[in-house]
Amino acid sequence: MLDPTDLDAHRAEGAFTGLNKALTAMTPEDVIEQIKMSGLAGRGGAGFPTGLKLQFTRAATGMPKYVVCNFDESEPGTFKDRVLMQGDPFRTIEGVILSAYAVGATEGFIFIRGEYPEAAAVVQEAIDTLYDAGLLGKDIMGSGFDFDLSIRRGAGAYICGEETALFEAIEGKQGFPRLKPPFPTTHGVFGRPTAISNVETLALMPDIVRNGGEWLKQWGGGKSVGIKLFCLSGHVKQPGVVEVPYGTTVRDLVERFGGGGFDGAPQAILMGGAAGGFLHPDNFDTPLTNEALNPLGAPIGSGVVMVFNQNVDLGAVLKTLARFFVHESCGKCVPCRVGTVQIAKLLDRITGGDGAPDDLARLESLGQMMRKSCLCGLGMSAPNAMLSTLAHFRPMYDRLIAGGGA
Amino acid sequence: MITLTIDGNSIQAAPGTTVMEAALAHGIDIPRLCYHPELSISGNCRLCMVEVEGWLNPTISCSLECQEGMVVRTQSAQLTAIRREILGLLLSDHPLNCLVCDKAGSCILQKYAYEVGLAGTPYPVEVARPLHQDDNPFFIRDHQFCIMCSRCVRVCDEVVGAHAIDIAGRGFHNHIATPFDGPMIDSSCVFCGSCVQVCPTAALLPASRKGLGREWELDRIKTICGYCGVGCEIEFAVKDGEILYARGTPEGPVNGEFLCTKGRYGWDFAESPDRLTQPLIRRDLAYALGLTDTPWALPETSVLEVEKPNIEDSFIPVDWDTALDVTATKLAETVQTYGPDAVMGLASARCTNEENYLFQKLMRLGIGTNNVDHCARL
Numbered sequence: 211m212l213d214p215t216d217l218d219a220h221r222a223e224g225a226f227t228g229l230n231k232a233l234t235a236m237t238p239e240d241v242i243e244q245i246k247m248s249g250l251a252g253r254g255g256a257g258f259p260t261g262l263k264l265q266f267t268r269a270a271t272g273m274p275k276y277v278v279c280n281f282d283e284s285e286p287g288t289f290k291d292r293v294l295m296q297g298d299p300f301r302t303i304e305g306v307i308l309s310a311y312a313v314g315a316t317e318g319f320i321f322i323r324g325e326y327p328e329a330a331a332v333v334q335e336a337i338d339t340l341y342d343a344g345l346l347g348k349d350i351m352g353s354g355f356d357f358d359l360s361i362r363r364g365a366g367a368y369i370c371g372e373e374t375a376l377f378e379a380i381e382g383k384q385g386f387p388r389l390k391p392p393f394p395t396t397h398g399v400f401g402r403p404t405a406i407s408n409v410e411t412l413a414l415m416p417d418i419v420r421n422g423g424e425w426l427k428q429w430g431g432g433k434s435v436g437i438k439l440f441c442l443s444g445h446v447k448q449p450g451v452v453e454v455p456y457g458t459t460v461r462d463l464v465e466r467f468g469g470g471g472f473d474g475a476p477q478a479i480l481m482g483g484a485a486g487g488f489l490h491p492d493n494f495d496t497p498l499t500n501e502a503l504n505p506l507g508a509p510i511g512s513g514v515v516m517v518f519n520q521n522v523d524l525g526a527v528l529k530t531l532a533r534f535f536v537h538e539s540c541g542k543c544v545p546c547r548v549g550t551v552q553i554a555k556l557l558d559r560i561t562g563g564d565g566a567p568d569d570l571a572r573l574e575s576l577g578q579m580m581r582k583s584c585l586c587g588l589g590m591s592a593p594n595a596m597l598s599t600l601a602h603f604r605p606m607y608d609r610l611i612a613g614g615g616a
Numbered sequence: 617m618i619t620l621t622i623d624g625n626s627i628q629a630a631p632g633t634t635v636m637e638a639a640l641a642h643g644i645d646i647p648r649l650c651y652h653p654e655l656s657i658s659g660n661c662r663l664c665m666v667e668v669e670g671w672l673n674p675t676i677s678c679s680l681e682c683q684e685g686m687v688v689r690t691q692s693a694q695l696t697a698i699r700r701e702i703l704g705l706l707l708s709d710h711p712l713n714c715l716v717c718d719k720a721g722s723c724i725l726q727k728y729a730y731e732v733g734l735a736g737t738p739y740p741v742e743v744a745r746p747l748h749q750d751d752n753p754f755f756i757r758d759h760q761f762c763i764m765c766s767r768c769v770r771v772c773d774e775v776v777g778a779h780a781i782d783i784a785g786r787g788f789h790n791h792i793a794t795p796f797d798g799p800m801i802d803s804s805c806v807f808c809g810s811c812v813q814v815c816p817t818a819a820l821l822p823a824s825r826k827g828l829g830r831e832w833e834l835d836r837i838k839t840i841c842g843y844c845g846v847g848c849e850i851e852f853a854v855k856d857g858e859i860l861y862a863r864g865t866p867e868g869p870v871n872g873e874f875l876c877t878k879g880r881y882g883w884d885f886a887e888s889p890d891r892l893t894q895p896l897i898r899r900d901l902a903y904a905l906g907l908t909d910t911p912w913a914l915p916e917t918s919v920l921e922v923e924k925p926n927i928e929d930s931f932i933p934v935d936w937d938t939a940l941d942v943t944a945t946k947l948a949e950t951v952q953t954y955g956p957d958a959v960m961g962l963a964s965a966r967c968t969n970e971e972n973y974l975f976q977k978l979m980r981l982g983i984g985t986n987n988v989d990h991c992a993r994l
Contacts, residue, residue: 367786384783389659389679541764541783541790543660548705551788555740572738579701582673583662 214297215335217343225300226345228416229307233353236419238268241312245415247423249435254280254371254408255482255511256587257433257500260415263405266395267313270403277310277318278380278399278406279303281333282364282371284323285483286534287514290439291409293451295329298413299336303359305412307350308419310357313405318359321376324366334361368538372586373398373406375540386542387586408512410439430456434499438510444480444517445473454498461494464517474519478603482511484531485591487598488524507598524606525561528596532557535592546589549580553596560607563614570607574600620686635677635688636664646690647699647728650765651678652814654872656774658766662702663728666690674698700732708739709788710817711760719818721831725763745791752800754881755812755820759791762819768792768811775874780805792819809880813863813873822861824881829855838865841879845968846870848879859883895939896931905942908932947983956984965992 212219220226232241246261267275279302283291295302306318320337322330337359340346348356362380364370370379374388377399398404414436418426426436434456440463443449448469454462460479465471478488481503489496489508496502503509518527532554541547556573559565577593577600584590599606617628622639629638634657639646649661657679665674669687674695677688689695706725714720729735745759766783769792773779780803784793794803812820834853841848849868853860862880864873871879885891897905899912912930919925934942950958961979963972972990979988 369786389657389676391679536788539787541785541787542658543662544702544705544763545662547764547788547790548709551742551744552705552708552739555742559740575697576701576705579698583665583698583702585659585662 211297214299214332215339217300217336217339217345220298220300224420225416226304226351228418228420229304229311229345230351232308232311232419233351233355238312238314241308241419242268244419244423245312248418248426249423250411250414250418250426251433251435252408253410253414253438253513255285255485255509257510260407260411263395263407264309264312266393267315267398267403267405270396272396272401272403274317274402275313275315276399276402276404277306277313277315278373278376278404279306279318279320279409279412280371280373280376280406281320281326281329281409282323282376283326283409283512284364284368284371285485285512285514286531287443287480287483287516288441288512289443290441290451290513292326292329294409294413294439296332299333300340301416302409302413303333303336303340303346305407305415306359307346307357308415309405309407309412311355313403315405316356316358318357319362319380319399320359321362321364321370321380323364323371330361330363337361367540368534369540369586369588372588375586376406377404386540387588389585410513430499432499432501434501434510438498438513440498440513440515442468442515442517445476445519445522446517447471447473456499457497459495459497460489460515463498463515464494468517472517472519474521476517477520477522478518478524479508480514480516480518480527480595481508482594483514483516484534485588485594486511486514487594488603489598490602493602507594507601509594524599524603525557525610528599529554529557529561531595535588539589539592543583543585543589545580546584546586546592549576549584549589550592552576553593557596560610563610565607565611567611570600570611573597618682618684620682620684620688622688623690629682631682633682635666635680635682635686638682639677639688639690644690646677647731648678649724649728649763649816650767652767652770653866654775654874655767655770655814658770661763661765663699665695665698667692667695696732699728700734703729703732703734704737704739706763707734707737708741709744710763711743712736717761717818718821718825718827718830719761723818724816744788747791749800750823752805752807752823754807754823754877755809756823756826757792757800758819758821760819761817762792763817764790764792765816766792767814767816768820771810771814771874772805776806776808776810778804778806778808781811807877807881808875809877810874813875813880822881825853825860828860829853834860841875842966843876843878843882844966845972847968848875850875850879850883852883859886894933895936896927897934897939897942899930899932901942902932902934907934907938951983957987959983959985960987960989961985963988963990965990 242264250260251257281291310318346359367385369375370385372387373394375385379385380399394404394406396403429437437453437455440452442452446464446468452467476491481489486509487507493506535550536554539546539550556569560569577597580593581590620627622644627638627642646664648664650658659676659679664677666677667674667689714726743760747759749757769782772781781792781794783790834855837852837854839850841850848871850862851865852862862883864871864875866873902908903911963975976988
């Protein structure tokens with residue numbers, strides 16, 4: 211293991227050779243072309259093609275332009291970005307500089323969640339080191355390219371991981387999501403064109419630029435190209451962050467990389483975090499691809515793989531997730547502000563033994579409405595976990611309603 | 617111009633027009649709670665969702681710009697289901713006491729609940745904001761009825777420029793608050809009541825109407841505000857000849873829906889017993905003219921020591937013709953005896969521009985003097 215902020219050691223291992231290549235031998239358009247060719251898609255959960263995002267931001271009119279690194283990592287069960295940043299901050303920062311070069315940005319921000327003080331200290335030290343080494347600031351690597359990077363801290367709100375709420379937070383306002391369109395590529399932070407990407411996405415850019423766009427395509431395929439960090443937690447022998455190619459099966463991931471596999475007979479796996487869904491054991495052999503998992507209501511999302519064994523009361527887990535969204539809803543739009551509360555109330559009623567079969571239909575129609583009509587991704591995904599259990603764990607509900615609760 | 621189709625109607629719209637604006641301009645009503653034509657788009661009520669052909673999901677029409685060839689549907693089974701769900705959620709956080717609510721009949725939430733046939737909510741009821749604030753003479757803030765549409769916040773910030781209120785807190789228990797929830801009077805509020813004007817429910821209610829009458833019992837009388845020369849249009853809500861409250865109307869050519877604190881709340885003079893409702897002539901002058909048999913006499917007690925002097929001791933009421941005759945005669949006498957520069961005219965800021973123009977013309981041409989000035993210069 212290298213010292214996370216020992217720049218010389220990291221450079222000896224190849225850090226900033228991608229940036230050097232870009233600044234000396236590539237135009238910004240070349241960089242965008244390589245990213246597009248690689249098939250890189252956002253690793254924060256939404257999975258938007260990164261190359262297109264860079265292209266749109268470059269094409270947008272309006273100066274200055276910004277790049278933002280979304281290190282708000284607040285999806286419950288997600289800790290990959292923290293591990294990445296605390297272990298190797300330079301890789302992600304190199305990605306930030308590359309995307310700034312690609313879109314023509316002169317300033318960037320790393321938005322770090324409030325609960326990550328250690329990571330913030332490491333990143334700050336890395337930024338200071340890079341300024342001293344001429345890799346940030348004026349005339350980076352003698353190329354004439356100027357770029358300033360600084361940290362902005364969150365204050366503990368889940369919603370601030372949503373990109374437009376994150377912009378509001380950077381601007382010093384309350385973290386309410388904005389209406390889209392307009393999108394960040396034209397109207398981002400301070401109303402300027404902004405390329406915002408997740409830590410893991412940015413961390414893949416140096417290797418793509420250094421090795422060419424084809425490099426990432428050696429793994430996975432279709433809409434799930436490359437390698438992905440997964441956060442193994444819950445009832446596995448050894449939790450942790452694992453990087454595997456897309457297409458590995460869920461069972462493989464747990465059994466081969468979970469330090470000996472499942473801890474107790476598994477009941478369900480929460481994929482994608484609180485905003486994701488529960489995978490039934492019947493589906494554990496599904497490959498880790500968006501194409502295979504999305505139809506099952508258990509998306510890859512930010513890479514959460516949280517295992518629950520048979521000793522867990524799944525109804526209680528669902529209630530915890532529901533209460534999480536009640537607490538984290540910003541309250542701007544009606545479906546999320548009141549809908550999250552009603553999901554929690556109905557789940558309370560069902561698990562408390564006062565549920566009626568009608569309540570399940572009510573949950574279903576409420577959840578489907580929220581998916582279609584909430585203002586931002588938080589609200590749209592808030593009912594996901596509940597809906598996935600209605601679809602795949604129906605006997606649990608039938609048991610609760612027939613048997614008068616847990 | 618852009619051509620699009622809304623509910624089967626081919627509609628022309630200028631670039632930049634939203635689907636909501638285009639629809640409303642052509643008489644197509646789209647349900648809406650947080651939208652207000654004078655305010656920025658918030659998009660929080662989600663009631664105005666429409667379907668666009670070729671789009672996967674419905675989208676809100678208040679922020680959707682018209683695009684060439686767009687085919688929009690504002691009514692469908694899916695949209696009705698979404699609107700019913702949203703209204704059902706709102707009603708789970710809103711007391712259903714329409715039977716005793718002053719806003720019944722003009723409450724927009726009630727209107728849409730009626731339209732989709734919702735008698736109540738299918739959800740467990742919890743009112744998030746029981747706060748009741750009656751801390752100023754002008755309006756009552758009853759947060760239990762608040763649906764957090766943020767119209768009041770936006771009108772205060774964008775139209776009035778006071779920004780006295782904003783959203784405090786997060787999620788279900790957020791609420792509209794003054795800084796640190798202090799009394800209204802300690803905020804930057806100018807008590808113009810624009811927030812009350814745009815509130816779709818009974819969350820903001822004129823204090824003067826509380827419990828005194830329901831919307832359908834009220835007569836509407838339009839008038840022009842007499843407080844200044846701007847000439848704002850005011851609509852008084854009147855029951856049994858008594859004013860219950862004042863409001864602006866969208867048709868008001870000068871002010872639209874917005875009024876200042878005087879126009880909206882300063883109408884109690886209308887029914888004041890002290891209000892002068894006909895011309896008065898000084899008693900000594902009236903006696904000299906033969907209009908009364910009783911001459912003026914020096915009161916035994918100084919008027920300065922009487923709490924409420926009897927106005928008829930010193931004045932007698934006359935009709936307008938008499939008053940104007942006396943005034944014209946006296947003015948003519950003065951001009952003939954002492955010359956036109958013995959007269960000076962002082963105009964009022966309460967008059968309109970046109971009235972002030974006519975007044976200076978009367979002085980310059982009628983009287984023949986340039987001695988004309990205006991109270992705003994004093």
